[in-house]
Amino acid sequence: MTTAAETTARLLITCPDRPGIVSAVTTFLFRHGANITELDQHSTDPSGGRFFMRLEFQTPGLDLADKALEQAFAEDVARRFDMEWHISHAARRPRMAVLVSRHDHALLELLWRWNTGELGVDLAVVISNHPDLRDEVERFGVRFEQVRFTADTQAEAEAGMQAILQDAADFVVLARFMRILSPGFVAQWPARIINIHHSFLPAFVGADPYRQAYERGVKLIGATAHYVTADLDQGPIIEQDTARVSHRFETVDLKQLGRDLERQVLARAVRWHVEDRIIVDGNKTVVFA
Amino acid sequence: MTTAAETTARLLITCPDRPGIVSAVTTFLFRHGANITELDQHSTDPSGGRFFMRLEFQTPGLDLADKALEQAFAEDVARRFDMEWHISHAARRPRMAVLVSRHDHALLELLWRWNTGELGVDLAVVISNHPDLRDEVERFGVRFEQVRFTADTQAEAEAGMQAILQDAADFVVLARFMRILSPGFVAQWPARIINIHHSFLPAFVGADPYRQAYERGVKLIGATAHYVTADLDQGPIIEQDTARVSHRFETVDLKQLGRDLERQVLARAVRWHVEDRIIVDGNKTVVFA
Amino acid sequence: MTTAAETTARLLITCPDRPGIVSAVTTFLFRHGANITELDQHSTDPSGGRFFMRLEFQTPGLDLADKALEQAFAEDVARRFDMEWHISHAARRPRMAVLVSRHDHALLELLWRWNTGELGVDLAVVISNHPDLRDEVERFGVRFEQVRFTADTQAEAEAGMQAILQDAADFVVLARFMRILSPGFVAQWPARIINIHHSFLPAFVGADPYRQAYERGVKLIGATAHYVTADLDQGPIIEQDTARVSHRFETVDLKQLGRDLERQVLARAVRWHVEDRIIVDGNKTVVFA
Amino acid sequence: MTTAAETTARLLITCPDRPGIVSAVTTFLFRHGANITELDQHSTDPSGGRFFMRLEFQTPGLDLADKALEQAFAEDVARRFDMEWHISHAARRPRMAVLVSRHDHALLELLWRWNTGELGVDLAVVISNHPDLRDEVERFGVRFEQVRFTADTQAEAEAGMQAILQDAADFVVLARFMRILSPGFVAQWPARIINIHHSFLPAFVGADPYRQAYERGVKLIGATAHYVTADLDQGPIIEQDTARVSHRFETVDLKQLGRDLERQVLARAVRWHVEDRIIVDGNKTVVFA
Incomplete structure (x- = not known):
């Protein structure tokens, strides 16, 4: 293998x-x-x-x-x-960019696996709409760029990101990036933006899926890695997994356990993408894993 | 234990x-x-x-x-x-009724576990809207009743079922019963009707969840046992599980694998109900398993 | 698929x-x-x-x-x-024989799946060293043969079985058959006898693996389907699975949960064998599932 | 929770x-x-x-x-x-020491979870028989001590470790520490040394379990966290998990997947220990998780 x-x-x-x-x-x-x-x-x-x-x-x-x-x-x-x-x-390693907000768990998982060489990827740049993770990223010797995002500056921010990405990266990973990208931006990266959603899609689309899971009283939580399309949370699913919870789990406990799921699921999806194991078929994927 | x-x-x-x-x-x-x-x-x-x-x-x-x-x-x-x-x-075993249509897998699983004694339940009666499973049930020595259901005769059919159930059963299991029960019927059995839904709820509510799962391209399928309320597929979840699938699974393959999940999930839910391990808390359950 | x-x-x-x-x-x-x-x-x-x-x-x-x-x-x-x-x-369905003792769960699982047609196999005969399961088998319309086994009559019993099997079956499934077959018998069915062992091999070889598991205090129990060779519990592994247990599980609870595992693992192994998905490679298997 | x-x-x-x-x-x-x-x-x-x-x-x-x-x-x-x-x-956080050799994955997992606060522990010191991980540890602001270990200096090395540990730590985690501790050392830390073994014990005790797993052709690999006793790999099991593999996995692939298992299993065991959820009962554990 x-x-x-x-x-x-x-x-x-x-x-x-x-x-x-x-x-x-x-x-x-x-x-x-x-x-x-x-x-x-x-x-x-x-x-x-x-x-x-x-x-x-x-x-x-x-x-x-x-x-x-x-x-x-x-x-x-x-x-x-x-x-x-x-x-x-395989000798020409694809160049990965990571977009992140404040949660560091998915980013760190990718940094570790990149650092051990097991991902088979070059890590070109980490872009964030917050400054918080700069030190964490730079001590791995990885370039960090902050791009300010507000409701009013979305177009400008995306233009700034695109300027950074277009010559630097072959694909983009949203490692818990909390801004919704515009259809125009997404269209520039067809089947080349991977997102990790913190639920078992199509359950709990949209905001705060762990709170939704808590309120519905599910007995398993999930995580889903998918390619990003213009339709929020509707893109082709690459990988999913679930973990058992109980009535004892409050929302904060679901989030904590969910972080482990997200890290594992996203890491598998990125690896398969890097190894050219995924073919998009309409709104589904064929994954030769 | x-x-x-x-x-x-x-x-x-x-x-x-x-x-x-x-x-x-x-x-x-x-x-x-x-x-x-x-x-x-x-x-x-x-x-x-x-x-x-x-x-x-x-x-x-x-x-x-x-x-x-x-x-x-x-x-x-x-x-x-x-x-x-x-x-x-424990010495006074609860009396279970099973409602079933044509799929026999969930029913057979319950019959087998009842027969080994591991469910700790008396099996009072199996009711079906089809005659197909009569022989299968009767050779276990279990009473079988057919109740005809059509769009026009729902009220009559439910009255007939209620007549059978009210003195015979303490709770009811829908083992892939394909008719939707009226709110009036359900209200007579609060937190005493257990349904097995063939998806990981709240994903894929409604009809034909395996086809829905196929079309969405999920990488896991699921099954959910829940108490039945007036809102279809919205009742308190008792138990869920998932199994891994791939692009190679057509709808018929999802159904076949799903049968295994449904059997396991339903059997656990029924056992916990029988052992008084479940308390309903609003639209959720506390399960002391 | x-x-x-x-x-x-x-x-x-x-x-x-x-x-x-x-x-x-x-x-x-x-x-x-x-x-x-x-x-x-x-x-x-x-x-x-x-x-x-x-x-x-x-x-x-x-x-x-x-x-x-x-x-x-x-x-x-x-x-x-x-x-x-x-x-x-695929049109020439292989002929399966099942050897069983007194536990019926693995046998019934195979009978059900054979009966639905999902195994793609003809069920030629069930042989047991006990009479207990005759009725259960015959009401499926399947031939049942009892062969008496004692320490003194092993050779004779195996000769009797071989007489039944040689013209009737293409492969043999040990569905919790509690006698150890002689190397001579096994040699007549190379990579054509499938056994279900009730542990995660190579943990807990030999007798009473659930008691061994209880005494070791493991947090998961397992089941293993493997081809039978002259070395007890050492043949090429086809499929394995595990399930979570806790300190609350006594040996009887481990057995009960283990039955579910055994049924699932054996059914998958038999199906893969029937569909020619397994190639033996020394003491391992390549499974194209 | x-x-x-x-x-x-x-x-x-x-x-x-x-x-x-x-x-x-x-x-x-x-x-x-x-x-x-x-x-x-x-x-x-x-x-x-x-x-x-x-x-x-x-x-x-x-x-x-x-x-x-x-x-x-x-x-x-x-x-x-x-x-x-x-x-x-809970306000008096236990003090954890970590012993490690050259593999960094289990250590990094603990550092990260300690850093987020989710472990509820103070990280007193990391001790290694190699200098390799000093920078990695110190940039978290954590004390790092190297203790030289050879076949001839085991007693001296353990005395050095004990001098560091006795006033600094309440319990010790072996995060892939590749030296076997003497019974004398272990006796000073009863039920207070947690080891992560890279197999599903009791399968594959001793050296190089991934190679053993490869040679046996198992279809699942495992990891086991246990308390260390004088008998190598025989102490009370705290937690275990398994992951599916296939004939395509070479030893290096088993190791890579196994790292994920080890990280998850060890993190759960440490958390339960810290939250006083484990009681040792002879050679087993009661885990109130």
């Missing part, structure tokens, strides 16, 4: 399902000297459905350089099957 | 919280020869909140007969603390 | 890993008109490791009959890669 | 079970003005077993100072029932 080898490349494919795809792709790779080490596929329906595939292959034996291989794949395979596809290389 | 001893009695109490309750109750029981073998308590707020307590005690050393003990408790303790309370005896 | 279609075939492969396997297999299938609908693979090490693959394909477009396809595969692909392999057809 | 109030006191009791204990204790507290806000009890057997009780009470209304209350309890109640008991006060 350990896929961090510098020589690993990943190919993700989506296309209409029809016979012959796997044969065509694997034969192409074999002929060009790629050694396939992982292969997952999924079809929503073998007759007229969508087909999804993820391959990992080792690159040392390739007979073509990266660009040439991509061009050959486009011409020899992708065109014929009407594929959306891309190839990524 | 094994509480099925014939000599076990259970005392459930709800009252305004104030100092001295535990002392008064346990001293009363001790003086009358009861040996307390389990005690759970809960307070929503020590200052001005509600207090809940469940005790199990052994009856062989009692100096009063049941009725006399209850009268003494009412006068010596309950009145002073403004208590709602009742005492039940 | 629903793979029960009558037109589904499954190909399982084990061989030394080297480049080109996937390409060769999928191209062979494509050229002969098979439509691949699921593909899983695993390699213990891309350099010099073992390679495992499972494919599901649809047969209606095949240009060869079953035997001819197998022969072509052997000659065109399998020989070249030194493969162990076999093809099974 | 939130019990961190400065006014909260906790009473833990162990004694032979017999009627009248709860009444005597709660009446004593009530008469002296204590308001009981939590009460848990457990009996191994109402006839001749051991009885365990934990109470939380609020102290503002007490009619006696701490020492006088303890003396009165000893004379009026404890002597009569032959109790082992003690009272602790």
Whole structure:
């Protein structure tokens, strides 16, 4: 499962399902000297459905350089099957930006895992609408930027964030960022903003889900990582988990236990995103974990 | 934890919280020869909140007969603390009725657990709006009654059910009963109808939750046992659980896995009800499990 | 995920890993008109490791009959890669035998799931060393055979069982069968006897694991489904699960909760076996679930 | 459940079970003005077993100072029932020492939870047999001491640790400390050293449990927090948990997932210890969580 080898490349494919795809792709790779080490596929329906595939292959034996291989794949395979596809290389680590407000638990979890190297990511910048976490971030040697957000300055703030992000980051993680991003901002990062919501969606959308959970008297609380779309809390779900609670849990206890859930769920979602394990399918995800 | 001893009695109490309750109750029981073998308590707020307590005690050393003990408790303790309370005896097994439509999995689970004796309940009758499960039920030696339900005959059908239930059952389990009971019927069985809903409430209320779950692309499915109130799917939650799914699960797969969840969750809820472990607190439950 | 279609075939492969396997297999299938609908693979090490693959394909477009396809595969692909392999057809349901003693919970779980059709199996016979469960089995319309087992008659009893099984069953499930089978008997059913052990192996091998768990004071109990080998409780593990317990659980409570675990774990293992999702790799399993 | 109030006191009791204990204790507290806000009890057997009780009470209304209350309890109640008991006060936070080697994940988890205040503990000192984690610890403002350990200097090293610990700490946490402590050292800290073992004990005692788990092919890995006794990996278990793995997990993957388990399990165990929720009963624990 350990896929961090510098020589690993990943190919993700989506296309209409029809016979012959796997044969065509694997034969192409074999002929060009790629050694396939992982292969997952999924079809929503073998007759007229969508087909999804993820391959990992080792690159040392390739007979073509990266660009040439991509061009050959486009011409020899992708065109014929009407594929959306891309190839990524584990050696070129994606650049992550984190947006955060005042809660530090999700941010710290990502900082730790980035620091151990287990996330396979570069941490480009942490942006916050508050100054509180600057020291915490900077002592990891990570860039911290504060962007002031008010109801009146949302457009300006988002423009400031975009200026920071556009050349620095490949994707964005909302690690308990308490401002709602505008559809315009979100549209610049399609399937590239990951949010952690502190409930088992679609239960308890909107504000203060732990208070909502307390009032409803649920026996499990949850956390959900999803891609952000223009519809609040409605984007494609990447990962979820739940934990058992009881009548003894007050809202503060739910929050405390929930922090553990949020950290774990967000860390898994980020890792899968970084390892190109997620394909968005309409408002759902295919996760080859 | 094994509480099925014939000599076990259970005392459930709800009252305004104030100092001295535990002392008064346990001293009363001790003086009358009861040996307390389990005690759970809960307070929503020590200052001005509600207090809940469940005790199990052994009856062989009692100096009063049941009725006399209850009268003494009412006068010596309950009145002073403004208590709602009742005492039940494990030896007097509650009588359960099951309402079912065509799905047999939840019913079979209850039949099997009843048959092993682990539920501590008498199974009075199974009522269905379909004839399909008659043989299955009758070969366990259990009474089966069919009650025809149509949009036009709801009132009549419910009257027929009530006629069967009122002298036969202490509580009712909806084991995937697909008709919505009227508020009038429900009002006759307050906190005595347990339903199994095939989702993690409050997600996916209403019809066909597995289809809803499929369409939303959740990564866990759930099941919820709750008391039935006049508001559909809104009653106090007794127990919930979840199970992991993936993009590979079609609706039929969700249903199949969900059956396992429903069986487990419903069985736990029924057992806790039978053992007097549940106290309803507004629209929530306190479960001393 | 629903793979029960009558037109589904499954190909399982084990061989030394080297480049080109996937390409060769999928191209062979494509050229002969098979439509691949699921593909899983695993390699213990891309350099010099073992390679495992499972494919599901649809047969209606095949240009060869079953035997001819197998022969072509052997000659065109399998020989070249030194493969162990076999093809099974969902339409030819495997025949299951169940061995049981007095506990009925694991047996009943299998009977129910067989009865709903969700196991995809034919239930050939139930064999027991006790007469107790005859009625329970026969009312499902299933053949029941009693075989007397004593310390002195083990060889004879096993010969009797083998006489029943050899023409009737493709694999055997020990659903809490309390006799230890001899190495000689086991050798006749390699990777074709599934046992449910009532602990999280390798914790608590041997007799009475719930008592062992009680005495050790564990906070979780477990269940393990594994293939039976000559070494007691040491065979390749197929599936495991755990459930939370506390100091309140006496041995009888552990047994009761454990029954639920055993039922679920065994049912999953049997289903995966039936769907050809398990490949034995030395003393481990690869499970393409 | 939130019990961190400065006014909260906790009473833990162990004694032979017999009627009248709860009444005597709660009446004593009530008469002296204590308001009981939590009460848990457990009996191994109402006839001749051991009885365990934990109470939380609020102290503002007490009619006696701490020492006088303890003396009165000893004379009026404890002597009569032959109790082992003690009272602790949430306002007097216990002092924790952490022993660590080179793995930082368990230490960081404790540092973070200590830093948020959720552990309710003072962090007195971190001791390591390696210098690696000094900076990490000191930037939290926490004292760090290195103690050199070799096979020849074990006695000296333990004497050095004891000199540091005896006046500084109330209990010790082994957060992946890779040296085995001598029985003599352990005897100085009975039920006051908590270890996190990286397996589901009693499976995989001894060295390198993740490698053992890999070789056995288990489908779940575990972690166990336990009190340290003279017998390695045999002390009373406080808490355990498991996580699902598959054939795709190599040893390095098991370690990575296992770190998450270890962090969660150890954090729960430490919190319960700090909140006086654990009573040792022979080689088991009663945990009133």
